[in-house]
Amino acid sequence: MTPENTTIVMVDHAVGFANLLRSHDLGTHINNVVGLAKTATLFGTGLVVTNGESDKPSGPLYPELMAVIGDDFPVIERSGATNAFADPAFAAAVEATGRRKLAIAGVSTEGCVLQSVLGALRLGYEVSVIADASGSLTRETHDIALLRMIQAGAVPTTWYSLAGELEYDHTSARGPLLQRVMREHQPTMAKGVQAYAFTKSLTQSS
Numbered sequence: 001m002t003p004e005n006t007t008i009v010m011v012d013h014a015v016g017f018a019n020l021l022r023s024h025d026l027g028t029h030i031n032n033v034v035g036l037a038k039t040a041t042l043f044g045t046g047l048v049v050t051n052g053e054s055d056k057p058s059g060p061l062y063p064e065l066m067a068v069i070g071d072d073f074p075v076i077e078r079s080g081a082t083n084a085f086a087d088p089a090f091a092a093a094v095e096a097t098g099r100r101k102l103a104i105a106g107v108s109t110e111g112c113v114l115q116s117v118l119g120a121l122r123l124g125y126e127v128s129v130i131a132d133a134s135g136s137l138t139r140e141t142h143d144i145a146l147l148r149m150i151q152a153g154a155v156p157t158t159w160y161s162l163a164g165e166l167e168y169d170h171t172s173a174r175g176p177l178l179q180r181v182m183r184e185h186q187p188t189m190a191k192g193v194q195a196y197a198f199t200k201s202l203t204q205s206s
Helices: 026-043 063-069 088-096 109-122 139-152 159-166 175-185 187-205
Strands: 006-011 046-052 075-078 101-106 126-130 155-157
Touching: 006 026, 006 109, 026 046, 026 063, 026 101, 026 159, 026 175, 046 063, 046 088, 075 088, 101 109, 109 126, 109 139, 126 139, 126 159, 139 155, 155 159, 159 175
Parallel strands: 006 046, 006 101, 046 075, 101 126, 126 155
Antiparallel strands: none
16 A cells, blocks of 8 residues: 555544444544544545534544644535445545545444445455544444454554555655654654664763
């Protein structure tokens, strides 16, 4: 997957659904969702964001997500289709990116994510499902939905693994973008780099 051939698809990361998630810690989940959105905006992949109608109980998208995408990526509201590709406006937006590789994440894993992944596969897209930027009612329902998608032909991955695939060379022109999302959304790795830099500075000064 490269920025040039990949579209990141974010499905129904809505505040009303967030209160129901039990498959992941909510803070970690939101961190991963924002990290995925930043990966799309920084690396210049395709990005299509969708939600149900915002006046329904699920409500609008996470404010943290909206802060990243701003007005540059309009949210496509669907009137009820769990398979987002059944919505003509959504399907057209994905097609318009011109990319055939999709990385899909959303809420809930066993609901709209599963159905949208199956819909994409039926249309001939190559699909990866971003497991740690998706969430479900329980860990069991999340895991079983992932197994269903894998059996159907989707490839499981995580948001930072995707970022590392989009740019695997830290010395390249896009390398600083990978380092930025790591610093901002992978705190354990960021602390490891800080510890290394500190140790190296001590060695050089001695």
